[in-house]
Amino acid sequence: MTLPLLLATLLVLALAGFFAGRARAVATAGGDARKLHSVPAYHGWFAALAGLVPAGMALLAWRAVAPGQGTWQGFAVLAVAIVGMILAISATRGETRARNRVEGIVKAGLILCSVIAIATTAGIVLSMLFETGQFFSQYSFTRFYFGTVWQPNFRGDSELGILPLLWGTLYISLIALAVAVPVGLFAAVYMSEYASRRFRGFAKPAIEVLAGIPTIVYGLFALITVGPALRDYFAQPLGLGESASSVMTAGLVMGIMIIPFVSSLSDDIINAVPQSLRDGSLGLGATQSETIRQVVLPAALPGIVGAVLLAASRAIGETMIVVLGAGAAAKLSLNPFEAMTTITVKIVSQLTGDTDFAAPETLVAFALGLTLFVVTLGLNILALIVVRKYREEYE
Amino acid sequence: MTAPRRSLLAPDPRTIARNRAEARFRAYGLGAVGVALVALAVLLLSIFGNGSSAFYQTYLEVPVMLPEKSLDKSGTRDIEVMKKVTTVGYAKVLKTALDEAIEANGIIVEGLGKKDVGNMISDEAAAQLRNMVLADPTLVGQTIAFEMLANGRIDGYYKGRVTRESAALDSNVSPAQLDLADALAEKGLLATRFNLDFITAPDASDQRPEAAGLGVAILGSFYMMIVVLALSLPIGVATAVYLEEFAVKNRFTDVIEVNISNLAAVPSIVFGILGLAIFINFAHLPQSAPIVGGLVLTLMTLPRIIIPARAALKAVPPSIRDAALGVGASRMQSVFHHVLPLAAPGILTGMIIGLAQALGETAPLLLIGMVAFVRDYPGGLFDPATALPVQVYNWTQRADPAFVERASGAIIVLLIFLLIMNTAAIVLRRRFERRW
Amino acid sequence: MNDMRVSESAVGAQDVKISARKVQVFYGENHAIKDVDVEILDRTVTAFIGPSGCGKSTFLRCLNRMNDTIPICRVEGDIMLDGEDIYDRRVDPVQLRAKVGMVFQKPNPFPKSIYDNVAYGPRIHGLTRNKAELDEVVEQSLRRAALWNEVKDRLHAPGTGLSGGQQQRLCIARAVATSPEVLLMDEPCSALDPIATAQVEELIDELRANFSVVIVTHSMQQAARVSQKTAFFHLGNLVEYGETGDIFTRPQDPRTESYISGRIG
Structure with missing residues (x-):
């Protein structure tokens, strides 16, 4: 019995159960639905769910223990459904609280759905922890975290030090933030303090479009436009490098990508600064820029710090821009026009193509992923705490 | 504390300086918004500038005679037998058709290499023709109008990607081929038109960018x-x-x-x-x-x-x-x-x-x-x-x-x-x- | 209502500090202030009273062009400060506001230290040459605002940590520190408890020695206690303006009388 057939049969059974349950309820009330505790449809629903829920659980349990499908499995599941429904229908009385029961089942379903969020996090952590554990059983912890050479070699004897990757990641993120924070912050200040409504109505959505563009688009932009331009007009004339993919390419493009994160978060935060503070400063004869620099921004500082932290976490976890714009060579260098690589690039390169899940060269990707997850999670939580604290201050 | 009273109508130097700072600050803000908007514009222009030509494609439009001799030797129109003819066989058919069209239109181009004419046709065109014939075996023996995908370099020539200078350095295309393409275009045998295949066709291999679709x-x-x-x-x-x-x-x-x-x-x-x-x-x-x-x-x-x-x-x-x-x-x-x-x-x-x-x-x-x-x-x-x-x-x-x-x-x-x-x-x- | 004692301080023949002629204010389509003529004297406390929404705060904000910050607001007519039109194109509102300080309804200390709050004005206007002078200005301003003794040991604690009444006196000290010629106060006691209110009122009376003070208040008792001149606004019109004592004892206009006796409000 195939799965679609089984599910279809179950649905037909449930439909039958619904009508049977409803009819039974009306019958026990002597045909007068007003005597029932719940309207008849709820009795029908209860009967149907009494079959479906145990049958579904049985199916899942069977599949978990013995994968695959079989005739016996199908019949067993259907039998569970039929027994469940018969029990429910035969127990139906006029005073049965069918509505409360159905609502209880629905509520359990709602709770189950919201637990998926936790299950996802648990899945992420556990899957990565397990494989990372395997990795560290083959490769030493200190060599990974303090190694300065990244040289995977699929014949074994690889050097898998994270430091060059970490350096590339941080260097690129730093450049990205150096672009996005001033531009985003000034743009937010201009939009919330100076811009006319019409200008704001046009410019704010336009900047937010930058946030809606998929990262692959930025990656291609880095690859075909920004990279060659930087190489031809800066790196080569200055004698700094010959490569189109570079820390600068990836950093600049990533900076453009996170401008809207900084600007829209900062905009919200600046708007949350009470007008009375601005009035107080203007009333003393301060100019608008003095008010912004000396009163509004200091007051908004914690929130802005939170926004910058969120942007940083975004930059560190970004993949496509660096895959296409930064290069693949793991290097510890200060020259921003040299190609370097990041944690995310190496996760992609170690997990695509031919992978052998027993080799440390593949498993290292999980250790990289776990490190990335922990770092970004830490930044996010820190940002949340900072922003939340700031909100409390003005509420 | 007791500065002499100043008129409101004459701004003092400090106020002038402060107002300049104000104007500067405002300009920075406007500049930042400008930077973001320019970045967006450059991004979109770059993508559209590079990509809009993907929706157009260059085709060679010549009458193609499908000879029974090479495509269905048995003459039975049996699909299984006909499948034995590979794309190589169909590529020859296409090349012959193109050669004949060139001759019929009296086109003479100097410096063409031996394989140059055949190489102007995309490898994918032969596969397309083969699929077409296998789907409808009755076509064999007829002369049909068939649009052959032109090679990616020829296509690139009409999109500005390939020039005579670059062709001279490129082993995949020669300036003589470009001359021939121009001559064909003049006679209406080569045209660039909207390319629906880009949206509907599957991906193609590394050598056939002209056929790759989404x-x-x-x-x-x-x-x-x-x-x-x-x-x-x-x-x-x-x-x-x-x-x-x-x-x-x-x-x-x-x-x-x-x-x-x-x-x-x-x-x-x-x-x-x-x-x-x-x-x-x-x-x-x-x-x-x-x-x-x-x-x-x-x-x-x-x-x-x-x-x-x-x-x-x-x-x-x-x-x-x-x-x-x-x-x-x-x-x-x-x-x-x-x-x-x-x-x-x-x-x-x-x-x-x-x-x-x-x-x-x-x-x-x-x-x-x-x-x-x-x-x-x-x-x-x-x-x-x-x-x-x-x-x-x-x-x-x-x-x-x-x-x-x-x-x-x-x-x-x-x-x-x-x-x-x-x-x-x-x-x-x-x-x-x-x-x- | 037994607290209706009129301030006994005499009103001498003083100079006119601000004179307004035919002032109109529009908020978009709304005509908020109609044809207001008023002369505000130097070294005098002038109170603006009237029911809420009568335009008294709006008019007050015209006097240092705080209304400029509201895009839809438009002011017509002449307002002269020492004979100079403050709405003249050549006038920089920034310079004007240094001369016409303002204290707001809700205490709004900046999220900075007490010292930095008071030093803010002198710093932006460049009123002092060195740290010692600035220290002196801060101390003097805090003393004038009757706050020095309470905060002298914690000048570098945040201004937001003070009590409501202290915060408002800090705001007054902050306004005083730029040595303005006129001090505008928009319901400065409405967010304060009675004890803090009494302290601020006492302070206002002392400030009269150096400044022209204009205070908007919704409390008639307060107007009677602190002011020498009173203006009664009603629906955007200046109904009556005169000696505080006269306004409260012998109002000329029936609307003033109704308001004072509590029939409208």
Whole structure:
């Protein structure tokens, strides 16, 4: 019995159960639905769910223990459904609280759905922890975290030090933030303090479009436009490098990508600064820029710090821009026009193509992923705490 | 403290300096907005400039005689027998047709090499002709009008990618071929026209950029979006309803909430690792399949749907709930009969925006094998497929510069889909926005 | 109402500090202030009273062009400060506001230290040459605002940590520190408890020695206690303006009388 057939049969059974349950309820009330505790449809629903829920659980349990499908499995599941429904229908009385029961089942379903969020996090952590554990059983912890050479070699004897990757990641993120924070912050200040409504109505959505563009688009932009331009007009004339993919390419493009994160978060935060503070400063004869620099921004500082932290976490976890714009060579260098690589690039390169899940060269990707997850999670939580604290201050 | 009284009408030097600082500051702000807008403009111009030509393609239009002698020696029109003739046989047919057309039109070009004429035809054209003949064997023996895809370099010549100077240095194309192409174009035998195949055809190999299309990628993305929609809408709404309407404030719900907001900020590649470890290595679902991509994107999209859905539920005033409870409805009935329908536009808007984000996501799909080269249209959720953004990535990794145009063109298609979805979300919000 | 004692301080023949002629204020389509003529004297406390929404705060904000910060607001007519039109194109509102300080309804100390709050004005206007002078200005201003003794040991504690009444006196000290010629106060006591109110009122009376003070208040008792001149606004019109004692004892206009006796408000 195939799965679609089984599910279809179950649905037909449930439909039958619904009508049977409803009819039974009306019958026990002597045909007068007003005597029932719940309207008849709820009795029908209860009967149907009494079959479906145990049958579904049985199916899942069977599949978990013995994968695959079989005739016996199908019949067993259907039998569970039929027994469940018969029990429910035969127990139906006029005073049965069918509505409360159905609502209880629905509520359990709602709770189950919201637990998926936790299950996802648990899945992420556990899957990565397990494989990372395997990795560290083959490769030493200190060599990974303090190694300065990244040289995977699929014949074994690889050097898998994270430091060059970490350096590339941080260097690129730093450049990205150096672009996005001033531009985003000034743009937010201009939009919330100076811009006319019409200008704001046009410019704010336009900047937010930058946030809606998929990262692959930025990656291609880095690859075909920004990279060659930087190489031809800066790196080569200055004698700094010959490569189109570079820390600068990836950093600049990533900076453009996170401008809207900084600007829209900062905009919200600046708007949350009470007008009375601005009035107080203007009333003393301060100019608008003095008010912004000396009163509004200091007051908004914690929130802005939170926004910058969120942007940083975004930059560190970004993949496509660096895959296409930064290069693949793991290097510890200060020259921003040299190609370097990041944690995310190496996760992609170690997990695509031919992978052998027993080799440390593949498993290292999980250790990289776990490190990335922990770092970004830490930044996010820190940002949340900072922003939340700031909100409390003005509420 | 007791400065001499100054007239208001004559600004003092300090005030002038301060006003200059003010103007400077304002200019910085405007400059920052300008930088962001210019970046957006350059980005879009670069993509559209590189990619719009992907929607046009150069074809050679010459009458093709399909000789029975070489295509169906047995004369039986038996498909199985005819299949023995490979694309090489069909390529010869096409070359002959082109040679004859050149001769018939009296075109003489100096310096053509021996293989130059044949090489102007895309390798894909022979395969297309073969498929056409196998689908309709009665064509053999007839002379048909057939549009042959021109080689990528010839196509590039008409798109400005290849010039006579570059051709002189390129082993794949010679200036004489370009002369011939110009002569053919003059006689109306070579033309550039709209290229629907770019959207419908499957990917093509490294040597045939002129034939590469997005068909499989669009279908794969479509299947994934179905999975994301089917899973994340009910689960996301259920979670939002539970947290907003039923959950009591306690440790457990706190953990769920913190979890959701953190998941929304986890780097997407981490979801790819999760998908690889759980769905492929543990549950043994097939690699490259839309079902796995859909599941991964669902997990990634869920928090991004739950957050706006909760906001939409929160925006429904408590008086509505009170009114329902007041006439004797249960909590559950008041939520499902009254609150949820009122919040539906807001929830759907969030859903569409979440789907749009999922559609453009690339990194996690790389890890679950969606980078594979797939030429067969997927028939279902478990068949190998690629996805639109992954196809872009794939094409960027190819050597032939013609793929840059293809990748940019694919992005235009992707951006058009995103534009449609986001417009739908805005329209929905405008149309049903309710102020309480 | 037994607290209706009129301030006994005499009103001498003083110079006119601000004179307004035919002032009109529009908020978009709304005509908020109609044809207001008023002369505000130097070294005098002038109170603006009237029911809420009568335009008294709006008019007050015209006097240092705070209304400029509201895009839809438009002011017509002449307002002269020492004979100079403050709405002249050549006038920089920044310079004007240094001369016409303002204290707001809700205490709004900046999220900075007490010292930095008071030093803010002198710093931006460049009124002091060195740290010692600045220290002196801060101390003097805090003393004038009757706050020095309470905060002298914690000048570097945040201004937001003070009590409501202290915060408002800090705001007054902040306004005084720029040595303005006129001090505008928009319901400065409405967010304060009675004890803090009494302290601020006492302070206002002392400030009269150096400044022209204009205070908007919704409390008639307060107007009677602190002011020498009173203007009664009603629906955007200046109904009556005169010696505080006269306004409260012998109002000329029936609307003033109704308001004072509590029939409208």
